[in-house]
Amino acid sequence: MLTRILFLSIVLSCSCSAQNTKPTAEQIIEKIKQNTGVPWREPTVDVFKAGDSATTVTGIAVTMMATLDVLQRAAAKGHNLIISHETPYYSHFNPAVPMETYNDPVYEAKRAFIKEHRLVVWQFHDNIHARKPDGILAGMIYTLGWKYYRDKKDDYVFHLPPAALKDLAKTLKQQLGIHAMRVIGDPDAAVSTVVLSPGFGGFERNRAAFQQNGVEVLIIGEAHEWEMGEYAADAITANLKKGLIVLGHIPSEQAGMEECTRWLKTFIKNVPIEFIPAQEPFWVPE
Numbered sequence: 167m168l169t170r171i172l173f174l175s176i177v178l179s180c181s182c183s184a185q186n187t188k189p190t191a192e193q194i195i196e197k198i199k200q201n202t203g204v205p206w207r208e209p210t211v212d213v214f215k216a217g218d219s220a221t222t223v224t225g226i227a228v229t230m231m232a233t234l235d236v237l238q239r240a241a242a243k244g245h246n247l248i249i250s251h252e253t254p255y256y257s258h259f260n261p262a263v264p265m266e267t268y269n270d271p272v273y274e275a276k277r278a279f280i281k282e283h284r285l286v287v288w289q290f291h292d293n294i295h296a297r298k299p300d301g302i303l304a305g306m307i308y309t310l311g312w313k314y315y316r317d318k319k320d321d322y323v324f325h326l327p328p329a330a331l332k333d334l335a336k337t338l339k340q341q342l343g344i345h346a347m348r349v350i351g352d353p354d355a356a357v358s359t360v361v362l363s364p365g366f367g368g369f370e371r372n373r374a375a376f377q378q379n380g381v382e383v384l385i386i387g388e389a390h391e392w393e394m395g396e397y398a399a400d401a402i403t404a405n406l407k408k409g410l411i412v413l414g415h416i417p418s419e420q421a422g423m424e425e426c427t428r429w430l431k432t433f434i435k436n437v438p439i440e441f442i443p444a445q446e447p448f449w450v451p452e
Contacts, residue, residue, distance in 0.1 A: 202296070207292045215250075215253055236445075323378070338411065346414060346450050388415045
């Protein structure tokens with residue numbers, strides 16, 4: 167009997183130890199890949215951007231953009247795996263000339279902080295957008311409360327209660343906590359059918375959305391001013407009933423990574439996960 171009790175104690179002890187073992191960053195990412203619900207896109211920017219993937223994870227910080235400020239706040243809370251929608255190093259694709267060659271003080275400060283605190287940064291961009299529905303768009307819709315306004319045929323088109331363009335912009339500014347928003351169009355124009363296109367879609371995508379039948383307002387994260395900005399201004403001069411609302415890149419996708427945090431918590435249970443919002447960098451002088 168004593169032998170059996172000792173055997174059971176050893177088994178239970180080993181079992182508890184196994185359950186309490188913290189996963190590595192690589193193991194966490196593999197689990198994410200298994201739960202996206204769609205085939206993993208390759209090639210992709212969704213790779214480790216900094217740190218050692220074999221690092222044991224003490225906590226996960228999920229963010230829209232891994233700014234130095236976000237990294238500092240994550241490290242202060244003991245989170246060493248940062249899952250960021252955007253790259254930490256300023257180029258969506260790997261730059262032709264690596265940043266290390268420039269001896270750039272901004273880049274070096276960020277890299278030094280990551281190294282000092284043994285952080286691991288992994289980008290989650292292509293494949294969260296590839297989810298069904300798009301994970302970023304889903305989070306934005308949840309935050310805006312637009313679920314029941316969605317077009318039956320186009321996930322990015324919404325039929326909202328009629329409102330003046332200026333009032334729609336004010337509502338978005340308040341709901342998303344935006345400091346610096348920009349709008350093109352007649353402030354008093356009554357609008358209801360809008361396209362929500364978070365992030366940076368590029369001119370061709372934005373132009374096509376802007377000219378969809380019935381669409382009165384295009385809501386984006388950001389765009390080149392000499393492309394979409396000029397095009398929208400010309401549309402207004404041509405007396406077309408159109409409006410463009412530029413939210414800013416971070417506010418336009420931030421809620422998507424908050425939704426990502428909720429989703430991760432449904433299948434990652436053995437490490438703490440926290441959403442750490444990136445701060446909107448722009449401000450408006452009084």
